[in-house]
Every structure is written in C-alpha cells, then in structure tokens.
Amino acid sequence: MLYELALRWMHIVGAAVLFGTGAGIAFFMLMAHMTRDAKLIAHVAGTVVLADTLFTATAVVVQPITGWLLARAVGWDLSEGWILLSLGLYGLTGIFWLPVVWIQLQLRKIAQECSAQNTALPPRYFKLFRIWFACGFPAFFAVGGILWLMLARPDIW
Numbered sequence: 001m002l003y004e005l006a007l008r009w010m011h012i013v014g015a016a017v018l019f020g021t022g023a024g025i026a027f028f029m030l031m032a033h034m035t036r037d038a039k040l041i042a043h044v045a046g047t048v049v050l051a052d053t054l055f056t057a058t059a060v061v062v063q064p065i066t067g068w069l070l071a072r073a074v075g076w077d078l079s080e081g082w083i084l085l086s087l088g089l090y091g092l093t094g095i096f097w098l099p100v101v102w103i104q105l106q107l108r109k110i111a112q113e114c115s116a117q118n119t120a121l122p123p124r125y126f127k128l129f130r131i132w133f134a135c136g137f138p139a140f141f142a143v144g145g146i147l148w149l150m151l152a153r154p155d156i157w
Helices: 002-035 038-074 081-117 123-152
Strands: none
Touching: 002 038, 002 081, 002 123, 038 081, 081 123
C-alpha cells in the first residue's frame, strides 16, 4: 500500500510539473517577447531553457516509469483504453515539445546576439516565436487531456 501511494504521489507530482512548468514557461516567454527587448528576452529564454532541462525533461522521463510501475502495482491492464489514449496524447505532446526545446535555444541565441550587438530582433526570431507559440497549444491541451484521463479513467474500449 505504501509503495502504491508513493508511486501515485510521484506520478501526480510529475504530471503537475509537466503541466505547471509548461504553462509557466509559456507565460514568461510570452511576457518577455511582448517587450521586444532582446536583453530581457535573452535572460528569460535562458531561464526557460534551464527550467525545461531541470524540470520538464526530468518529468518527461519519470512519468512513463511511474505510470508503468503504478499500473502494475494497482493491476491496471496497459491495454485499457484510457491508458492507451493517455500514451497517445503523451506521444503527441512529445512531438510538439521536442521542436519547442530547439526553438527556445534558437530564440535565446538570437536574443543574446541582438543584445550583445545592440540590434533589433530579426524577422527569423519572430517567425520562430510564432512556431513556438503555435506548438504550445496542442501540447498544453494534450497534457490537460492526460490529466483528465488519469482522474476519470473512463471505460473507452
């Protein structure tokens, strides 16, 4: 029982980290972007990259492990519909998250260069930001869907 409770706790914390860090990163990047201040954007993007590395990447690794262990401990069949749909949404999230990580690195680099040279942000920065912003929506809603599936555990198939 204690083992199952510990797994549930780790899995819930991991889900909260994924959801909360994603929402926080999006908010702070958007607020920095709206200033058009290369120095501020470089600083915030650097912090965002660090947060994604420390928190999001860790949770991305821990979630499937704790989910699998929890399913085994509780006796859930991994072929249950809500679990399969959760895994599909998790994969969808990853498809959108991986480019976002690369884009964040590019946004940081561009902003750092513009800050150092005291120049305006180039059109490439704005194009990358639009892609970054657009990728956030499907990932955010997919994680929200996973949270709902974890709580409701509907009988899908």
